[in-house]
Amino acid sequence: MDWNRLGDTFLLAVQQTLYMVGWTMLAGGILGLAIGIGLYVTRRGNLLSNRGVFAVLNLAVNIVRPIPFLIFLVAIGPLTLNVVGTTIGTEPATFAMSLMAGFVFARLVEQNLVAIDPGVVEAARAMGASPWRIIRTILIPEALAPLILGYTFLFVGVLDMSAMAGYVGGGGLGDFAIVYGYRQYDWGVTAIVVVVMVVVVQLAQWLGNTLARVALRR
Amino acid sequence: MDWNRLGDTFLLAVQQTLYMVGWTMLAGGILGLAIGIGLYVTRRGNLLSNRGVFAVLNLAVNIVRPIPFLIFLVAIGPLTLNVVGTTIGTEPATFAMSLMAGFVFARLVEQNLVAIDPGVVEAARAMGASPWRIIRTILIPEALAPLILGYTFLFVGVLDMSAMAGYVGGGGLGDFAIVYGYRQYDWGVTAIVVVVMVVVVQLAQWLGNTLARVALRR
Amino acid sequence: APGSTGGGGSSDDASGDGGTTVTVGVVGAGDAHWDVLVDKAAEAGITLELQNFSDYQLPNQALSQGELDANQFQHLQFLAEFNVNTDSDLVPVGATAVYPLGLYSTAHASVEEIPDGGEVAIPNDPTNQARALLVLQEAGLVTLTDGGSSLSTPADIEDSRVTVTPVDAGQTAISLQSVDAAIINNDYVGEADLTPEDSIFEDDPASAASEPYINVWAVQAEDADDETIAQLVELFHDPEVEAAHQEESGGTAVFVDRPASELQEILAGIEENLRAQG
Amino acid sequence: MTAEASAPGAPIITFDGVTKVFPARDGDVRAVDDVSLSVGAGEIFGVIGYSGAGKSTLVRLVNALETATTGRIVVAGEEVTALPERRLRAVRERIGMVFQQFNLLSSRTVAGNVAYPLKVAGWPREKRAARVRELLEFVGIADKARTYPAKLSGGQKQRVGIARALATSPAILLADEATSALDPETTAEVLALLRRVNAELGITIVVITHEMDVVRSICSRVAVMEHGRVVEVGDVYRVFAAPEHPATRRFVGASLRDRPTPEILARLRHRHPGRLVTVGVREDGGVTTEITRLLREHDVAGTIIFGGISEVAERPFGSLTLELTGADGAVAAFLAALARTTTVVDLGTAAAPLDPPTLDVADADREDTRPVDGPRMEPPDATSASFSTWTP
Amino acid sequence: MTAEASAPGAPIITFDGVTKVFPARDGDVRAVDDVSLSVGAGEIFGVIGYSGAGKSTLVRLVNALETATTGRIVVAGEEVTALPERRLRAVRERIGMVFQQFNLLSSRTVAGNVAYPLKVAGWPREKRAARVRELLEFVGIADKARTYPAKLSGGQKQRVGIARALATSPAILLADEATSALDPETTAEVLALLRRVNAELGITIVVITHEMDVVRSICSRVAVMEHGRVVEVGDVYRVFAAPEHPATRRFVGASLRDRPTPEILARLRHRHPGRLVTVGVREDGGVTTEITRLLREHDVAGTIIFGGISEVAERPFGSLTLELTGADGAVAAFLAALARTTTVVDLGTAAAPLDPPTLDVADADREDTRPVDGPRMEPPDATSASFSTWTP
């Protein structure tokens, strides 16, 4: 890689990726947790079982997830303009990614909550705990280990998704690899970026695995 | 949508998507199950706990997942050529998607297995069941409900991924929406395709939820 | 718009050195000539900020929303389609070059040798796909509905003796090992260990028929007379920039330096045609 | 709480025609079947029954963890069967529950588990810590405070469950098999504690158990369940003294162990070939003086070979099995005289055995505990008729 | 299997200096501490101890579900502590295990759970179905065959666990609290079955329990655990008759219930103000004849007010508490005479009570079950010294 020529751009790409991934993990994580918990608790027979709300959430997730990211980006353009003030660059890309990541994470959260022993939820109900308290103090802690793994999974997905930020001028490492590596047939650049991403993912996964093991009180 | 002009192409796109998604779900599902179970059983303290194998599998998954799909496609080009005989078209796209889907599903599988009550695995061990039998008759059935949800999650991911098959001439619905809708400024076409995909996803998710509820013997 | 015209969302008067900042949308900021241009612009007191896109629709959209001062990634044909389809009035203010689009093959020495039912890869990006189909029609491999147009897609292939597979532009060269022939953007010809001379068929960039494929700088209508942009247009034809660009294109780029008015005329012509087609 | 308090106070829990049906593919399960019952405030109320009789389901209806299919349940003045989930919370906060399967929070330490209901009830942090320590010390697992449930033994888990249920000193305590995993000493301690919180704080306790000994030692009233129905309910001493339903008789027999089982009887006959009789022991225990007197009078020698006198609801209760030796006529006269005072069951001699009167139970419907081939314990007749005359 | 078979056959399970330590942040837990022990082939061997004593861990070492920290364990000739997981499978196939927490497969029906070990053992389909039906009928849940575990009551789950462990008729059965959730009748049936499979098929059974009654009714030998150590091991009758370790004495006392607890004694004194004495009953039960004779001789009136005679390892065992009324001298002479025949514990009168000799136990270290404030049950002295002279 020609560091003199690409060095600054590369560092900028790293910054952009950090920005996009960081905010997406935060916003998408919160959104996903909220929707995922919503899906779980409103499921038939569960804590706040509610057909209507479940159907709406379920539909929303099903609508957003399969839309190709590019089309999704454009489709929410007006919303992005309202919220972020612009439709190109790193911020709007982050906005779209957060939404998409939220809907993706929602399913992961839902999935992990399904495996909780209903006995403990029952114990909390028997003590008069409110649904909100049960969510906060039972559902999340009891499913923490798989939730951490799910969040790590999301991280890798978001990093991957951030490569598509290039479509809206969001830049980032993935875009860097494509623009300066792939399209230039410069496999050296591509390889370096991929290695960087793999190392980051390896670290994240190691962290996730470790935290999950700690959270798994067995 | 101008049916006369696009009808055939649309039907072809549907076929291609069915082909790609079908095979990817099959091959990726099997691959993912295998790797995911591998990750779970070789984890520290588990059935076939083995640091080396775990590290290799973990690294492999971490390497493949963050690579932008376009770069991944090119990177495995030589392998694709060997296996499929060509690098462009629906088949090679399916090949690349299967690999990627497999690595993605692996993490979902691993995550869902982590939540299994170790007591039942212990009961099977106490009866002298072999690790392979435990995997087949305990791990998979006990985690079936979340595994089904995970597989449904994968389905949506694969459908989404199939939109990228266009890069290597794989075609499919996602590509159709982009080429004939988005790029032709024809939001009608885009909308129709998106609606079709959402309906398919809605059905798949409904099926997944239903099967998961049946599998959840509570 | 840059400087005082004040339409550009991301432009401002850089007070520090008295220069001006211009944000230009491009597809493929990785191309070497941009580096040279940025340096040249800096010498002229212009801070040239490149906003890279990987998608071809968005640079125009961003420009018409005023989020860019200019863009430079498309030919007149593509710009016309955008204007017509989205009721916009982006205008070309300068030309860069026109590139030949050639058909290459490692397996066959001529178009005639391509077997019936063979497979031909074409780029799937919108600036090249329709043009590639027209090249194939010219080469006698396909027939397009109504003689084809700059909006043609594989769905418009009426009759064909080969299978046409659109792929990512970067994949066309790579795909040569799998297909009988491929239309390759000249950007990628060198990367595939080919030279433009190896093409078994190409359109003629110098001919009038290639006019719609002249690549241009585009701005919002009210910025048509912007000085800074005009300066950039001029700087693009600086020998150093052209040299860098020529090297990249494998020596096939035909530089075009036509006045804005001519370009706008050509554009108007294409737009009229498009509207007439409905 | 003493057995004398047999008349319940104002009812704090009332079941009124309650049925709970679990739908299932192959036939619905009527886990609770038309139960009407009330538990008085301040009572220790026992629920006993065979495995699968519906005991757990019955108490789970009290705090509405299960919703009744039909019927009304009123708890502390609130009709829980009519309350929405939101309004149930206030009711539940005042009910502690020990779960049969413990249901500990695996993500919290032992101390965290016990602190949980205190947090729900909004106790301040400092008071919480002190209370948790106190409870853990009581149940004897203070040293495991920072351990996670997965690392506890079965009995330790159960003790955490008990501490957790008692934490907020609820008005009602539902204890579902709260001592099933505990050794006798810990069980005795837990039962003593329950008796104490009942006496001192007036907490109403519903004890589900399969051990009649638990009922015997702490309950004032007991309900016996079979197949979802409450087949007998009453004062504990009355139920022991005069069990009416065959299921009750079996439980009483299994608990008292004062009458020889057929197996034991066979061995007794082998060792003592003479005339064997089982004599009921009355409340004041004076029957043995009577026996001594009558033996002397009739010149019959008696050896106590089996049986026991223990307490039921803090009153003496039991029976003794004697081997009598003497002239046939003298023995007969002795038995006749004794029978005027108490119940006498003549078991005959080894040579001419008399079977103890068996239960007239058509219990073929107890399919869920009937063995195919294992020897079946046939509890001897509890001679309810004559005993029942003493019932207070 | 009778109690006479007290000498174990060739050992089938041998522990040799086995220790199991669970590492933990705040101090390691020595769950099993230097245990050496052997279980004879064909024995029914009991393991008893307080909650957390290490019983479950001990048996889990047998089939190597836990790996020993130090020491050697040999099972059926194989040193399981030295075998790799792969080779352990053959050993495990011949060991059935009932888990304290049941560990049922939630994804299989009741029938599927019981069929599972048969599948592992490679039984053909038809034989499997018949065997499953037979087992389910035995444990009394044939009607729940197609139900999933989540819908079972606690006792029903336990019965599935028992059926599953017995399915392949293993050579060794490890039963960890296998009857803790069962009612007395079902317990009796399960114990009878265990006795039968032991007698008929020669299956070696290790029974972990906290109920001394279970030990009393089926075990030939018993090990008592405390704090991970085996503090006493021996023939069951010997252990009951002459418990050596304080923990053992407490278990024996709790099981026999023939001696009044301090609480009961207080009530007895209230009802019977006269002289109270507890008299041990010897193996042949003849002591009561003796009592009758001596009462007559010394002109003392005696009333049996508490106590019991039951069987331990199928032999009579127990004690009776009498109230004596008569002249002081006569009573003293009577007691002196009686003490020549059997153990006599003088409890004094209500006015001048004599406490039963208490245990000389420094049991302050039993912190895990010591209550902070609950009344503590003080088991009376089991008068081991004089009883031990009869030990066979």
Ligand SMILES: Nc1ncnc2c1ncn2[C@@H]1O[C@H](COP(=O)(O)OP(=O)(O)OP(=O)(O)O)[C@@H](O)[C@H]1O
């Ligand atoms: N969720 C459920 N779905 C279907 N059937 C159930 C469910 N819960 C319990 N049952 C059935 O209802 C009956 C009563 O169960 P319950 O748990 O109340 O019994 P129990 O008296 O507590 O027994 P145990 O002493 O064994 O705990 C049983 O036959 C059981 O199988």
Ligand SMILES: Nc1ncnc2c1ncn2[C@@H]1O[C@H](COP(=O)(O)OP(=O)(O)OP(=O)(O)O)[C@@H](O)[C@H]1O
């Ligand atoms: N996996 C583990 N990690 C750490 N400590 C453990 C673990 N399993 C058991 N222990 C500890 O080891 C000790 C013995 O436990 P064990 O389960 O053998 O007791 P037990 O005698 O079976 O008791 P119970 O009668 O209550 O079931 C306990 O103090 C327990 O907390």
Ligand SMILES: [Mg+2]
């Ligand atoms: Mg129950």
Ligand SMILES: [Mg+2]
């Ligand atoms: Mg245990």
